[in-house]
Amino acid sequence: MLKVSLYRYNPESDDAPHMEDFSVDTGGKDLMVLDVLELIKADYDGSVTYRRSCREGVCGSDGLNINGKNGLACITPLSETVKGGKLVIRPLPGLPVIRDLVVDMSLFYAQYEKVQPYLQNPSPAPAIERLQSPEERAQLDGLYECILCACCSTSCPSFWWNPDRFIGPAGLLQAYRFLADSRDTATEGRLAKLDDPFSVFRCHGIQNCVNVCPKGLNPTKAIGHIRTMLLNRAT
Amino acid sequence: MFGVVRRIKPESGTISFDGVIVGGGGAGMRAALQLAQSGYKTAVISKVFPTRSHTVSAQGGITCAIASDDPEDDWRWHMYDTVKGSDYIGDQEAIEYMCSVGPEAIFELEHMGLPFSRTEEGRIYQRPFGGQSKNYGEGGQAARTCAAADRTGHALLHTLYQNNIKNETVFFNEWFAVDLVKNATGPSLVLWRSASRQVKRFTLNLRRPFSRRAVRGVFMLPPLTRISIPATGWAWRSARVFPAQDMEMWQFHPTGIYGAGTLVTEGCRGEGGYLVNKDGERFMERYAPNAKDLAGRDVVARSMVLEILEGRGCGPNGDHVKLKLDHLGEDVLESRLPGICELSRTFAHVDPVKEPIPVVPTCHYMMGGIPTNVDGQALTIDAAGNDAVIPGLYACGEVACVSVHGANRLGGNSLLDLVVFGRASGLFIEKALSDGIELRDAGQTDLDAASARLNALNEREKGEQVAPMRQELQAIMQNHFGVFRTGEFMREGIAKLATLRGRVEDVVLADRSSAFNTSRIECLELQNLFETAEATAIVAEARDESRGAHAREDFTERDDENWLKHSLYHSETKQVSKRSVNFTPRTVETFQPKARTY
Numbered sequence: 002m003l004k005v006s007l008y009r010y011n012p013e014s015d016d017a018p019h020m021e022d023f024s025v026d027t028g029g030k031d032l033m034v035l036d037v038l039e040l041i042k043a044d045y046d047g048s049v050t051y052r053r054s055c056r057e058g059v060c061g062s063d064g065l066n067i068n069g070k071n072g073l074a075c076i077t078p079l080s081e082t083v084k085g086g087k088l089v090i091r092p093l094p095g096l097p098v099i100r101d102l103v104v105d106m107s108l109f110y111a112q113y114e115k116v117q118p119y120l121q122n123p124s125p126a127p128a129i130e131r132l133q134s135p136e137e138r139a140q141l142d143g144l145y146e147c148i149l150c151a152c153c154s155t156s157c158p159s160f161w162w163n164p165d166r167f168i169g170p171a172g173l174l175q176a177y178r179f180l181a182d183s184r185d186t187a188t189e190g191r192l193a194k195l196d197d198p199f200s201v202f203r204c205h206g207i208q209n210c211v212n213v214c215p216k217g218l219n220p221t222k223a224i225g226h227i228r229t230m231l232l233n234r235a236t
Numbered sequence: 237m238f239g240v241v242r243r244i245k246p247e248s249g250t251i252s253f254d255g256v257i258v259g260g261g262g263a264g265m266r267a268a269l270q271l272a273q274s275g276y277k278t279a280v281i282s283k284v285f286p287t288r289s290h291t292v293s294a295q296g297g298i299t300c301a302i303a304s305d306d307p308e309d310d311w312r313w314h315m316y317d318t319v320k321g322s323d324y325i326g327d328q329e330a331i332e333y334m335c336s337v338g339p340e341a342i343f344e345l346e347h348m349g350l351p352f353s354r355t356e357e358g359r360i361y362q363r364p365f366g367g368q369s370k371n372y373g374e375g376g377q378a379a380r381t382c383a384a385a386d387r388t389g390h391a392l393l394h395t396l397y398q399n400n401i402k403n404e405t406v407f408f409n410e411w412f413a414v415d416l417v418k419n420a421t422g423p424s425l426v427l428w429r430s431a432s433r434q435v436k437r438f439t440l441n442l443r444r445p446f447s448r449r450a451v452r453g454v455f456m457l458p459p460l461t462r463i464s465i466p467a468t469g470w471a472w473r474s475a476r477v478f479p480a481q482d483m484e485m486w487q488f489h490p491t492g493i494y495g496a497g498t499l500v501t502e503g504c505r506g507e508g509g510y511l512v513n514k515d516g517e518r519f520m521e522r523y524a525p526n527a528k529d530l531a532g533r534d535v536v537a538r539s540m541v542l543e544i545l546e547g548r549g550c551g552p553n554g555d556h557v558k559l560k561l562d563h564l565g566e567d568v569l570e571s572r573l574p575g576i577c578e579l580s581r582t583f584a585h586v587d588p589v590k591e592p593i594p595v596v597p598t599c600h601y602m603m604g605g606i607p608t609n610v611d612g613q614a615l616t617i618d619a620a621g622n623d624a625v626i627p628g629l630y631a632c633g634e635v636a637c638v639s640v641h642g643a644n645r646l647g648g649n650s651l652l653d654l655v656v657f658g659r660a661s662g663l664f665i666e667k668a669l670s671d672g673i674e675l676r677d678a679g680q681t682d683l684d685a686a687s688a689r690l691n692a693l694n695e696r697e698k699g700e701q702v703a704p705m706r707q708e709l710q711a712i713m714q715n716h717f718g719v720f721r722t723g724e725f726m727r728e729g730i731a732k733l734a735t736l737r738g739r740v741e742d743v744v745l746a747d748r749s750s751a752f753n754t755s756r757i758e759c760l761e762l763q764n765l766f767e768t769a770e771a772t773a774i775v776a777e778a779r780d781e782s783r784g785a786h787a788r789e790d791f792t793e794r795d796d797e798n799w800l801k802h803s804l805y806h807s808e809t810k811q812v813s814k815r816s817v818n819f820t821p822r823t824v825e826t827f828q829p830k831a832r833t834y
Contacts, residue, residue, distance in 0.1 A: 012751050043703035047746035047755050052284075057498045057579060059390055060288040076582050100752040106285075119398040120349030129302070130346040132358030138351065145351045145384075145391060149287055182349070 003027050003083070005037060007049060008091040010098050018098065020089075027079070034067055035074035037088065038102075050101040058215060061150030065102055066091040071152035071213040093155035095164065108164045109151045115168060116176035117194075121187035137183040144178035144223060146216050147171060153210035153220055159203040167203035168195075170210035170220030177223035180230065192227075192234050201227050253279040253406070255665055258413050260286030262389070263633025263654035263661075265396040265405075267612075270662020272403035276669060281408045283757070286397045291654065294389025295575060296503030297363060297381035298655070299648030300338040304355060305362040305379040306370065311335040312824055313370055314380060318649060321367045321532050322642025323784035323794065324829040325482070325802060327818035330638045333610045334649075334656045336823075341655045342382055350395040352384050353572075363572070364506040366530045367646040367834070377530060379506075381648040386501050386575040392651060412757050415686035478616045478626060479804040481637040481815065482604035483768070484776035484786050487645055488537040488719050492598025494556040496583035499600065500576045500593060502647040505529040507572050509561040511540065512592065513548040519557075524834040531834035534644040534785045537597035541719045550594060558592035597719055602768075603645055603785065605637035607802070607815070612636070612661025617804065617815070630665065632657040639802065642817075643784020693759055699744030702758045708736060709762070713769050717776055722789045726777040733770050740766045771805045778812040779803055796829055 002024045010018035023045055025037055032040075035056060042049045051074070054062040058076035065074050068082045068089050082088065096104040122131075154160045154169035168176065176195060179185045195201050201224060210220040255271045257264045260282030271278040282289065301311040315335040319326055346352060346360065353361035360382045368378040384391035400407070490511070491500045505511075510529045513519050523539040524531035531539075540557050549555050561569060561576075566589045569577055573588075580588045607615045609625070612632045618624040632638075633654040640653055716729025740763055747755035781795035782788045801814040819826045 011749055013749055042755075047701065047703075048749065050752055050754050052754075054284050054288045055290065055293050057293065058582065059387075059575070060284070060290075060292050062284065062288045078582075100749075103752050110285075114401055117402075119395075119402045120347075122347075126343070126347040128343070130343050130352070130360050133354050134358050135354045135356065138354045141351045145394070146387060148292075148390070149285075179349075182351075184349070 003037065003079070004087045005041065006087065006089045007041070007101070008098075009049075009101055011048075011100055031078050031080045033075055034065070034072075034077045034079065034082065034088065034090070035063055037079070038074060038090070050103055052103055059148060061148035064093050064150035064152045064155070064215075066094055071156045073150060073152070073215040076215060093151055095155045095161040096151070104155075106151060109154055109169070109171065110149075112154070112164070112168045112172040113149065113175060115194075115200075116172050116179070117187070117191065118175045118179065120179065120182060120185050121190075122184055123186070131184045133183055140181045140183070141178060143218055144174055144181060147174055147178075147218060148216060150215065152213045152215060153218075156209040156213045157204075158207060158209070159205060163199060163203055166199035168200050170204070170224065173201060173204070173227060174218060174220045174223045177227050180227065188230075189234075192231055195227060196231055196234070201231065204228075253277050254669055255279070256281065259289070259633070259635075260284070260397075260407065260409070261289040261633055261654065262291035262393055262396060262651065263636075263658040264289075265393070265400055266655050266658025267630075267632060267662040267665070268405045269396060269400050269403060270659055271666060271669075272400060272405040274666050276666065277406070279406045279408060280400070281411050281413060283410065283412050285409045286400075286407060287394055289393060291389045291393045291651070293499070294392070294651055295386045295499070296365060296501035296506065297383035297388045297648050298342065298392065298651035299365060299368070299381045299646065300342045300652055301335065301380060302339045302342055302360060302362070302382060304357075304359040304382075309370070309378065309380065311338065313372060313375075313378065314338070314368075315821075315824070316372045316827055317367050317369055317378075318640060318646055319642075319827040320373070320832055321644055321646040321649075321784075322640070323534075323644055323832055324642065324796075324800060324827075325639070325783065325817050326642030327639050328821040328826060329818045330610050331640050332821040332824060333660070334640050334652060337656055337660070338652050341652070341659055344659075345392065345395060345655065348395050348399045350384065350391050352382060352391075363503055364530060365647040366502050366505070366527070366536065367532045368530070377527070381503070381506065383503065383572075385571070386503055386573045389651065392655070410752075412760065414690050414760065478606065478614065479806050479813075480604060480771055481607040481802050481804055482639060482643070482775075483602075483771040483805050484779050484803060485603035485641075485643050485784060486599060486717075486772065487533055487601040487603060487785050488597040489600035490533055490536040490540055490597050491559055491593075491595040492600075493579065493583045494551075494594035494596050497598050498579055498583045499598060500559065500579060500595065501573070502530075502533070504559060504561055504573060504576055507561075507568060508564050509559055511536070511595070512558050512560050513543045514550045514554065514557075515548060517548075519543050519548070527834035532644055532784075532832075533647060534787070535834055537719055538787055540595075540597055544596075556594045556596045559588075559595045560592040561588040562590055562592065599714075601645055601650060602634055603637070603639070603641040603643065604772075604803075605635045606631040607804070608632070608636045608638050608657075610638065610657075610660060611664035612638075612657055613664070617813075623815075630661045632661045637802075643786060689763070690760070693743070693745055693756065694748070696742065696744055699742040700739050701746060702743050702755070702762050705736065705740055705743065706758075706762050706765075709733075709740070709766060709769055712736070713772070717773055720787050720789050721776055723777060723780070724790075726773065730770075730773050730777060733766075733773055737766065737770070767807065770810075771807060774810055775803045775805050775812050794832075800829060 005023045005025050006020050009021045052062040054060040056075045063074040092102045092104045154171045159167050160169040204224045208221050254276035256279045257268045258281050260280050268278050268280045301309045301314045303309040318331045362379045363381050364379040365381040368380050370378045510518050520528045580586050580593045608631050612630040614626045614629040614631050615623045712732050743759045780791045781799045783794050804813045804815050
């Protein structure tokens with residue numbers, strides 16, 4: 002039996018959040034954390050609430066704080082996270098909790114939208130695709146794969162302090178994805194929007210984002226590139 | 237203590253839009269983008285945040301004759317492949333439209349920023365996929381599938397979402413569609429309950445027509461060894477008065493990871509991977525001597541099941557086969573198929589660089605759906621038996637049956653379908669809006685009818701829980717309507733469904749909270765899913781032939797005399813009728829049915 006401790010909060014009936022313990026029969030299998038939540042919801046308590054969708058680590062719905070570390074429930078096997086027979090699941094830190102493990106991600110999405118995450122190139126498009134060499138395209142690897150799960154931004158102390166002003170690792174990764182795209186011509190405008198004390202420079206290189214990213218991406222490195230571009234622009 | 241607790245206030249009221257799109261997958265967002273960029277006030281309703289829609293899971297690519305890999309490539313060859321792949325019940329006018337307009341739609345996506353992989357010439361990278369040929373099947377294997385590594389769906393969906401942000405589409409995320417409101421002139425309103433936020437009536441009052449795309453299934457119940465049932469959205473339930481087309485046609489993807497059900501792309505075989513049985517034999521050479529592992533998906537899936545049934549399956553239970561990739565080398569795998577390597581390591585505990593991935597055919601895609609014309613207008617059949625447009629209702633994407641896939645979809649054609657017909661619907665609605673259309677508002681009675689199901693669910697005190705019934709439904713479909721089907725066994729399945737129906741109707745809601753209640757959604761989805769399952773079952777039993785994905789052990793041959801037809805399912809009467817297939821493309825000669833071999 003696996004001891005599972007879940008963060009519970011229902012705004013209609015609870016004055017404050019609390020932890021609830023379940024003893025779950027996993028049949029001795031090395032399940033994914035999401036499987037455990039599904040078991041609890043189906044067999045123990047149907048009111049347990051969390052988000053899920055693709056269950057294969059590409060949609061980014063089920064970012065959770067699992068035994069103290071942010072990750073995706075659907076691709077985190079018990080063998081990787083459970084030490085001492087206990088699984089503690091909490092919502093992603095730093096965002097308002099709507100219910101149980103579901104957080105309000107509005108601030109996170111607002112920071113994403115702030116970087117204008119779409120290609121800008123006012124020149125008339127050719128009749129076929131815009132050409133891009135494999136080397137130019139390789140600049141986007143490690144950037145475009147982001148699934149917006151918010152594991153990184155909600156593990157970042159700077160984002161906890163300034164979620165309204167610091168864009169955070171996820172948003173900045175996408176900011177750099179377009180700065181790095183050979184087809185995008187809005188570099189100057191993009192940098193101008195980022196050139197303030199909070200948007201980028203609140204990153205202190207703690208690298209929690211790198212440590213937790215379920216897709217193995219490196220936002221700190223991208224932020225470093227943006228810093229360099231901003232500093233070069235100033236000189 | 238992590239997290240700050242905040243109470244979320246419900247929104248309520250009535251809002252008007254020029255176009256309302258149900259579903260934030262690729263088709264819905266492409267249609268929305270078309271309207272929004274032309275300045276129409278557009279809403280997208282999505283049960284998940286849009287980039288979490290199932291389009292995100294598409295891996296291998298989007299098939300289209302953009303003439304990058306082969307400068308001589310021709311959309312007519314793609315059309316030929318698609319007609320053949322459909323086992324000749326794809327509508328040729330629609331296939332012609334998709335294949336010929338496709339390149340324009342792909343280049344638009346690239347201009348929007350989609351990060352396609354590239355060739356040395358800087359063009360979009362294309363890989364070989366199943367069922368592709370040059371020169372109408374005479375010129376060997378083609379490489380026609382445009383790819384962004386093996387994350388094409390992710391790249392496409394994010395690009396569409398980003399461009400919708402740019403064009404100020406209004407998103408209602410985590411709202412669940414309960415029903416269409418129908419009045420005398422056809423559907424004119426959608427009623428929403430935000431089951432996920434607050435149970436409070438929220439109506440969208442449309443001044444003008446709307447389009448919609450029901451939510452495509454996430455795979456229900458993940459820990460499967462064989463077949464999972466996609467939870468296609470609310471379409472069948474809400475559109476019950478309208479017929480559904482080709483509901484028996486379900487694609488089983490050959491390569492689902494054994495024990496997990498997670499798919500690995502056909503692009504694996506496109507890049508040179510192949511399937512082996514327990515003897516290490518490349519068995520597809522026996523079943524499809526020319527195309528081998530790149531035969532149509534229905535052919536490959538059936539061959540795999542036959543290998544397993546004939547005792548040549550792998551593993552202690554002999555219940556799967558293996559996909560061999562290691563001979564391609566680490567460089568190719570990490571650059572072309574990085575996502576597959578990741579999935580295989582996570583779900584199969586196998587590193588494809590070193591050893592083959594255990595795979596089984598997995599329920600994947602619904603070829604059938606709401607019949608539409610190439611403009612996305614939903615169709616019904618009038619009293620005289622002719623096609624009739626349903627005013628104000630449009631469908632595109634997987635929920636629609638336009639029909640470009642017929643009895644079997646080719647890999648890479650689903651993303652093209654959703655982009656091309658999302659765009660086409662948007663273009664047509666734009667024109668309709670500028671021409672001016674008036675639809676009558678729904679009255680209170682219409683609204684009450686549409687909210688009856690939700691009210692009943694909220695008030696019911698007794699009944700069965702959702703989870704066990706969902707498993708039961710899944711087991712019935714898995715056992716009685718799988719890769720191979722027989723009449724007697726299907727009739728047993730239909731009888732089981734009949735006894736399940738009343739119980740599903742009376743599902744009891746365990747959690748009555750109005751805060752982000754996912755239990756309520758699960759109940760509604762089970763009911764929706766049941767409608768889909770029953771339609772599939774009844775039509776599968778009725779089609780007494782084998783064609784494309786529908787393989788009958790008691791009727792092993794294709795019967796063109798009786799069944800070169802679409803099936804139509806009328807859910808109110810549970811009757812099955814037939815509808816003619818379109819054999820009149822506008823600019824090319826008809827592709828006549830012939831024996832389908834690979």
